[in-house]
Amino acid sequence: MSQQPRRRPSKPYRRPQKDPVRILAFEALRAVDERDAYANLVLPPLLRKAREGGDFDARDAALATELVYGSLRRQGTYDAIIAQCVDRPLREVDPPVLDVLTLGAHQLLGTRIPTHAAVSASVELARVVLGDGRAKFVNAVLRKIAAHDLDGWLERVAPEYDEDPEDHLGIVHAHPRWIVSALWDALGGGRAGIEDLLEADNERPEVTLVARPGRSTAEELLAVVGEESALPGRWSPYAVRLAEGGEPGALDPVREGRAGVQDEGSQLVALALANAPVEGSDRAWLDGCAGPGGKAALLAALAAQRGAALLASEKQPHRARLVARALEGNPGPYAVIAADGTRPAWRPGAFDRVLVDVPCTGLGALRRRPEARWRRRPEDLDGFAPLQRELLRQALAAVRVGGVVGYATCSPHPAETRAVVDDVLKSRGGEPVEVEWIDARPLMPGVPALGDGPDVQLWPHLHGTDAMYLALLRRTA
Numbered sequence: 001m002s003q004q005p006r007r008r009p010s011k012p013y014r015r016p017q018k019d020p021v022r023i024l025a026f027e028a029l030r031a032v033d034e035r036d037a038y039a040n041l042v043l044p045p046l047l048r049k050a051r052e053g054g055d056f057d058a059r060d061a062a063l064a065t066e067l068v069y070g071s072l073r074r075q076g077t078y079d080a081i082i083a084q085c086v087d088r089p090l091r092e093v094d095p096p097v098l099d100v101l102t103l104g105a106h107q108l109l110g111t112r113i114p115t116h117a118a119v120s121a122s123v124e125l126a127r128v129v130l131g132d133g134r135a136k137f138v139n140a141v142l143r144k145i146a147a148h149d150l151d152g153w154l155e156r157v158a159p160e161y162d163e164d165p166e167d168h169l170g171i172v173h174a175h176p177r178w179i180v181s182a183l184w185d186a187l188g189g190g191r192a193g194i195e196d197l198l199e200a201d202n203e204r205p206e207v208t209l210v211a212r213p214g215r216s217t218a219e220e221l222l223a224v225v226g227e228e229s230a231l232p233g234r235w236s237p238y239a240v241r242l243a244e245g246g247e248p249g250a251l252d253p254v255r256e257g258r259a260g261v262q263d264e265g266s267q268l269v270a271l272a273l274a275n276a277p278v279e280g281s282d283r284a285w286l287d288g289c290a291g292p293g294g295k296a297a298l299l300a301a302l303a304a305q306r307g308a309a310l311l312a313s314e315k316q317p318h319r320a321r322l323v324a325r326a327l328e329g330n331p332g333p334y335a336v337i338a339a340d341g342t343r344p345a346w347r348p349g350a351f352d353r354v355l356v357d358v359p360c361t362g363l364g365a366l367r368r369r370p371e372a373r374w375r376r377r378p379e380d381l382d383g384f385a386p387l388q389r390e391l392l393r394q395a396l397a398a399v400r401v402g403g404v405v406g407y408a409t410c411s412p413h414p415a416e417t418r419a420v421v422d423d424v425l426k427s428r429g430g431e432p433v434e435v436e437w438i439d440a441r442p443l444m445p446g447v448p449a450l451g452d453g454p455d456v457q458l459w460p461h462l463h464g465t466d467a468m469y470l471a472l473l474r475r476t477a
Contacts, residue, residue, distance in 0.1 A: 016127030016135075020055040022103065025067040026129055029099040032072065032371050039068055039371060071099075071106045073202050073370040077174040078105040080157040085144040097134055100126045104142045109150040119146060165191070173198035178378050179363060186412040186457070193461075200461035205367040207242040208233065208264050209254065210294070212301040214331060216258040224251055234464055235447045236267040238298070257329045262294040263368075265458045265465030269408045270298045272443035272456075273355050276472050279402030286351040287312045288341040288395055289358055291319030293326030296336075299355065304332020311346070313339045342390045349400040356395045357408040358388045358420075364410040364467030367460055381415045388416060392424045396433050396475060404438065405473045412457055412467040421455070421471045434477035440470050 024046050031042045043065065050056040056064075071078070082101050083090045090098070104122030107113045113121075119142045126135035148156070158171040166184070170177045175198055184194045209225075211218050221240040222230050233239020241264075242248065253259035285303050290296040290312035300310040312327065312334065314320040320338040327334055339345040341356065361380050366373050388409070395405045409416050425435055439454040441447075449462045455471040 016132075017124050018128055019121060019125060020050060021060050021064045022067065022121060022125045023128065024050055024056075024064050025071070025103055026096075026099060026125060028064075028068045029071060029103070030096065033095055033099065036375070038369055039072055040368060043068055066111065067103055067106060069204065069370060070110050071102045072374075074106060074110060074174045075102060075371075075374055076176065077154075077157075077171055078102050078109070080171050081105060081109070081145060081153045082141065084153075084157060085141045094134075097126075097130060097138065100130060100138055101141055104138065105145055108142065108146050109153065115146050119143060161191070169194065169198060174202060175366075175373055176376075179366075179373055179376070182363070182413050186414055186417075187459070196461040197459060200459075201366045201373075202370075203367060203460075205263070205460075205466075206464070207248060208262060208267075209240045209242065209248060209251075209259050210236070210262040210267050210298060211238045211240065211253070211259050212257075212297060212330075213238065214301055214305050215329070216253045221251075221253060221259055224253060233264050233267075235444065236264050236271065238271075239264045239267055257297075257326070260294060260297055260326065262298065263365075263466045263468075265364075265410075265463065265468035266295055267298060268444050268447065268458065268465070269357070269406065269468050269470045270295045270302070270355070272440050272470060272472065273353055273404065273406035274299060274302045275443050276353070276404045276406070276438055276440075276474075278352050278404050278474075280352075280400075282306060282352045283308050284351045285310045285353045286346070286355070286395075286398060288354060288356045288391065288398070290314045290323045290336070291316060293323035295355065295357060296323050297326040297330070300327050300330045300332060300334045303334070304330060307332070308352070309333040309335075311351075312336045313341060313345065315340045341394055342387070344394055344398060346398060348397045351399050352403045353406075354395045354399045354403070355406045355408065356391045357410075358384075358391050358416075360384055360388065360409040360411040360416045361413060362410055364412055364458075364469070368466070381413065384416065385420070388420045389424050392420060396424070396435060396473065399475050401475050401477060403475055405435075405475070407471045407473065409469050410466055412459070412469060417457065417469040418455060418471070421473070425473075433475060435473045436476050438472035438474050440472045443472070 028042050028046055031037045032039055047061050107118035122142055123135050123139045126138040154172055158168050161168040166177045166180045170180045187193050209221050211221050218238055218240050229244050231241045231243055248254045248261050285308055287296045287299055291314040296312040303310045312323050314323050317338045320336055324336040361376050362372050392407050399405050407421055437454040440456040441450045441453045450456050458465045458468045
């Protein structure tokens, strides 16, 4: 009787190993994708819940943060690489699978995690959140990605600079082509400047604190944080930079409202408006687009020192509540209202100083909201344009003769900056409003590379700030 071949025993089923760090990172990416959420709003409560559950320590939180933000910043680059490693158009890959692949690609190409660990951890994540079948697909794709380092892949997926400069820079530095073109137009100059800017957009921004005048000082914040963990601001006398990130909310001055978290560019905008020369009285200030309250809190503190009152107006009631919370404890007179700046709740000519930090595409804050670069479209500029112009028109009507208006936006795009101001000044119709430009550069003392004026554009790669724009206008009639 013939002998039957011996059957190889099948491997026993092994439960997938749950990795709390990577599961949390995956959940954050799914929230960003499914709900159009922002990572800087989604991630903190997820981390807080994980820490409270005892699953996380500081190193876990740091890794989860790097995985989320790194994956989002480099999403366009990783998409181009993943597309070379799958057998179908990228749009046909299920979004949860693509999120796992992106997390794996970032570990392989953007971190120091060893290749075998990056692949095995990503495959285990896929088994937990996708199932064994799709985990095999993830394993196959990641092994192809692991065949080259990032530079090697960029040589394969990015066109030569001389053939297509914008597309080359977009893939190498992970920005959509239209944003590369827009930033390049705004910045001017050659290749070096735009590459420096795009690289700065991909760096993790420092956490910057603001000491609210009359309630705290930069020296106090430095003492509270400790010299090993904090540095003075570069430009603002009220700024302190946290060298190692940390949790600002755990600091007493922040918890008590005497200090807050605020980019130094935003501080400079508020300070420039507060220090611009006005003719006559200086008692009534308006922040016409006050949410979420950072600039309003700084302006209120500065106004209180001069005996002036601030009215902070914000259209959205939930954002108006954030403004009210930011202003709690301010020693001077102030009020917070939920009102539409295009339909003023105040009489014309009622204010000595007016700030309108208008809604915009946010292209100046891509360091902080990396997912925004992949969501925004060129047509979004047309959507914001009428609102930006009307808010500036109403701000000019709200200020008295001799008073000053600050038009600010967190975007360097020419269509949201100088073009808005020029259009409004040219098309006021029959309104009896005359305006002159104020040179904003002397109102940011010590800050270099502010351009030809009279308006100011800040840059991440030149100033270490968000790309804030400011135009100062004095009403003359």
